[in-house]
Amino acid sequence: MSIGAVLLIVALGLAIVFGLMGVINLAHGELMMLGAYTTYVVQNGAGAMGEGASEFYIFAALPLAFLVAALTGLVLERGVIRHLYGRPLETLLATWGVSLILRQFIRSVSWSLVIGLVIFCVLFYGGRWILQRQYNWEQLRRLANPVVLMLSGAIAIVIGIVINQSGNTTLSRPWFSARNVDVTAPSWLRGGVSVSGPFASQLYWAIGVGVLTFFVLWILGYLIFIRSERTITESLDNERVVLISSGLISGIVALLTLFTDYVPRPEWFSSGTAVQFPYARLFIIALTIICLIGVYWFLNGTAWGLRIRSVTQNRKMSACLGIPTERVDALTFALGSGLAGIAGCAVTLLGSVGPNLGGNYIVDAFMVVVLGGVGKLAGSIVAALVIGIVTYLIGSGTIALLLTPITALQPVTDFFTFFATTSMAKVMVFALIIAFLQWKPAGMFPQKGRSVEV
Template identity: 55%
Template structure:
C-alpha cells in the first residue's frame, strides 16, 4: 500500500506538470483553435531560462542559489510569452482559419527553436539583433518619416537581402575578432542540469515514505496557475473579452473589442504558461533541446480528453493521464494485482515507460469512441462556431 501511495503521488506530480503545459495549450487550441506544435519548444525555453537564471544567481553565493527559483518563474513566463507574442504576430496571425497551414508552420518553428538552442552564441545573437534593427526598424522609419503610407513590394525585396547581408557580416566579423569566445554555443546539444534550492530537496515524511518537496512545490505551483487562469478568464475585463471573441468574433468586433489584441494576448498567455511548465520540469531532471517533444503529445491528449475549451476537463484529464501513465510504467500495478495472475502478467508486459504510453494511448482511443467530445463537451452555440 505504501508503494502504491508513493506511485499515486508521483503520478499526480507528473500530472501537475502536464496540467500546466496543457493549460496553455487549452487556451491556444481550445479558445483560438490554433494547433501549435511549437508549444513544447516554448516550454523548453522556460526550462533554459531557469538554467540561465540559476547560473546568474550563483554570483550572489549561497543566498542566490536559494532564491533563484523565485525570479526564474516570472522570467520563464515572460520569455516564453514574448516568443509566443512574436510567433503570433509574425506567423499565426496570417493563418487563422487554416489549421493545416498552422500545423505545418508551427512544426517548422519548433525545429527552428530546437536548432537555435543548440547553436545560439554571441555571434548569432548579434547577427539576429542587427537584422531586426535594420529590417524592421527600416520599415518603421519609412512609415514614420517616409513619403509612403503603404510600403511598396519592391522595398521588402531590397531590404531583406541588404539587412541579411549586413547581419551575416557583423556576425562573422564578431567571430573573427573574439575567436571562439563569440562563436562557441551557449548550451550545445547536450542536456543541462538545474540544481534545486536546498529547501526543495529532501521530502516530507508521511508514515514510512516521503513526499519530495520538489514535487509538492510543483503541485502547489499548478494550483496557483489554475486559480490564476480561472480568475483571469472569469473575473477580469480582458478575460471577458477573450470569452466574447471565442463565442462570436464578428459581434465582438462590432462592439468595439480589439480582436487582434485579444488574439495576441491569448497566445502570449498560453505561451507564458508553457514557460512556467518548463521551469517546473527543470526541477525534476535535466533539460535539453528535445525536452518539449516529450510532453507535447500528452498535452494534446489532455486537451482532447478533457473537452476542448474546458478548464475543468483539462484539470481532470491531466491528473488522470499523468497518474495512470506513471502507475502503469512504474510496475506497481502487477505487484498489487499479484493475486490475479493473468491480469498481473498482462500489466507487467506494459511496465515500462514506452509501453505504458502505448497502453494509455489505447485506452484514450477506446474512451473517445464512447465520448468523442471529451469528458466535458461544449454546449450551446459555441459548438457550432
C-alpha cells in the first residue's frame, strides 16, 4: 500500500501535466529526487539545531521539498518546454536531457559550481538587460543571445576552474557525490504494529475479498453504466458514481468479512505470516490522502483549478474566453513538479536515496497514468493501488504461498513462484497492463473532452 501511495503522488503530477499539456516529462523522476535530497539537507540542518528539532524535521521538509521541486519545474517549463509544445519527440528528448543534467548536478554540486551558476545568471541576464536598454534589441537578438550566452558561460567556467584549482576543499568538495545518503526517520515514525495468528489470516482474507469485490463491481458498473452512458444521477458523472459505490460496498464487505466472517474463510487459506504496519508507511498513506484531498480541492474549488480543467478539455476555446493558457501551463507544471518533490520526501522514509532514485519510479508512474486514464484523478488512484498491491502480492510470493495448500492448483502455484521476485513481478504486471490496454487503449477512465473543431 505504501509503495502504491508513493506511486500515486508521483503519478498525480504526471497525470496533471500530461493531461493538460500532452508533455511526457522524463525529468519527473529527477524532480522527485530533488525533493528527497531537500529532505536530507533539512534533516541535517535540524540535527545541528538539536534533538528536539530533528524529531519534527519532516514537517519542514515537506513544504520545502514541494517548493524546490516546483521552482525547478517552473524554470524547466519557462526555459525549455514552452518552446517545444506540439513537438512530442523534441519534448521527450529535451526532458530526458534535463533528467541527465539534474542527475549529474546532484553528483557534482559544490560551492564552486553554485558560484559559477550564479555568475553565469548575473552575466547572461544582466548583459541582455543592458543591451535591451541601450540598443534596438529586435535587431540584435539573433546575434546578441548566442554571444552573451557564450561569454557568460566561458567566464563562469573559468572562475569555477580557478576555484577548484585553488586548493580550497570547502569550495570544491561535492556536497553529496554519487553515493546514496540515508535519511533517518523521527523516533515517532520508527517501529510499528504487528498482527499475527488467526487474525492475520482473517485480515489477509478480508483485504483480498474487498479488493476482488471492488473490481467485480467496477467492471459491472463500467459495462452497465459507463460504457452505455446511461445517466445515474444529474449531479455526478457515471464514473464517479461507479467508483464511489464500488469503494463503499467493497469496504463494507471487507469489514464484515474481517469482524463477522461475512465471507467465510476457507480452511486452506492461511497466510502463515504476521501482518506488519510500520508507522512510516502509515504516515506515507496518510500523506497521500492529504495530497489527494488538496489536489481535488484545488482543481474543483479554486479559480485556477477551474482554469486548468478548462484548458485540459479545450485549449483553443479557453484562450478565446480570456484564460491565460501560458500562465496556466506554468502553474500546472509547477504543481505537478511540487507533487513529485513531496513524493521524494516520502520515499526517504522507505530507505536510502541516491542520484538514480527517479529511475526507480518513473516507469511505474507512467504506467499509472496510462492505465488510469490521462488527466483522470480517479483513474490514477485506482491504477496506483492496483499496481502497488498486485506487484507486492506477486513479488513477495504471497499469492504462491496462499495457493500452496491446494494441490490441484500446483501448476498455478509454480507459475506465481517463478514470478516471486520484485523484478519479475514488474514484468508480469506490465504484461497485464499491456493486455488491458489492448481492450481499453484510453485506460480505465478515459478523458472526455469537448471540441468545436470540425
